[in-house]
Amino acid sequence: AQKITQTQPGMFVQEKEAVTLDCTYDTSDQSYGLFWYKQPSSGEMIFLIYQGSYDEQNATEGRYSLNFQKARKSANLVISASQLGDSAMYFCAMRETGSSNTGKLIFGQGTTLQVKP
Amino acid sequence: SAVISQKPSRDICQRGTSLTIQCQVDSQVTMMFWYRQQPGQSLTLIATANQGSEATYESGFVIDKFPISRPNLTFSTLTVSNMSPEDSSIYLCSVGTGANTEAFFGQGTRLTVV
Numbered sequence: 001a002q003k004i005t006q007t008q009p010g011m012f013v014q015e016k017e018a019v020t021l022d023c024t025y026d027t028s029d030q031s032y033g034l035f036w037y038k039q040p041s042s043g044e045m046i047f048l049i050y051q052g053s054y055d056e057q058n059a060t061e062g063r064y065s066l067n068f069q070k071a072r073k074s075a076n077l078v079i080s081a082s083q084l085g086d087s088a089m090y091f092c093a094m095r096e097t098g099s100s101n102t103g104k105l106i107f108g109q110g111t112t113l114q115v116k117p
Numbered sequence: 118s119a120v121i122s123q124k125p126s127r128d129i130c131q132r133g134t135s136l137t138i139q140c141q142v143d144s145q146v147t148m149m150f151w152y153r154q155q156p157g158q159s160l161t162l163i164a165t166a167n168q169g170s171e172a173t174y175e176s177g178f179v180i181d182k183f184p185i186s187r188p189n190l191t192f193s194t195l196t197v198s199n200m201s202p203e204d205s206s207i208y209l210c211s212v213g214t215g216a217n218t219e220a221f222f223g224q225g226t227r228l229t230v231v
Contacts, residue, residue: 033218035220037222042224042225043154043207043209043224043225043227044222044223044224044225045160045209045211045222045225047219047220047221047222050218050219052218091159091160093160093220095220102165103147103148103150103165103213103220104150104162104165105150105160105162105211105220107159107160107161108159109158109159110159
């Protein structure tokens with residue numbers, strides 16, 4: 001069965017510094033996708049970045065990058081040059097995209113990030 | 118990308134009543150999903166809304182409690198029936214296009230049952 005684990009309930013980072021949010025996953029499928037979302041206090045889910053299991057390069061989107069280590073089954077999110085507006089809950093999620101593709105996302109427990117001025 | 122309009126954005130309801138949440142997408146999408154996020158928790162899938170047929174519910178969720186409609190490829194509703202305080206959560210609509218790289222969410226409905 002699929003599982004996503006985020007072991008950091010809360011993280012602090014100083015403004016303008018980089019921070020890494022951990023995510024490990026478990027799946028028996030060879031084809032899958034990994035997503036990161038940001039959820040501010042308003043409750044909306046903001047899509048940040050996507051990594052496919054067959055992508056050879058780590059995904060990047062502006063200040064967000066994904067450190068994908070397939071053998072270790074980890075997909076850590078790196079936020080560079082943190083800003084006060086980055087303070088939010090961050091979720092890692094996975095979707096199986098092979099023959100068992102149902103489109104469903106499985107979410108980790110989330111990490112609360114607080115950026116200090 | 119798809120633009121998703123979900124409403125209401127929040128509501129306070131009396132126990133024993135029902136609330137219907139609407140999800141409107143600006144383009145036709147193949148997959149629509151409803152998630153629940155209880156306070157301080159992660160997101161849990163309630164069901165997949167299937168166009169023209171009954172929704173597919175996840176373990177622990179039943180149609181009598183969470184009836185879902187999906188009359189076309191751009192619209193779906195989720196009803197939370199006979200509400201109790203334990204139903205107080207954020208309910209989120211999500212859509213998937215044909216590309217596996219995309220999964221977008223509506224703004225969410227913050228429900229409080231008193």
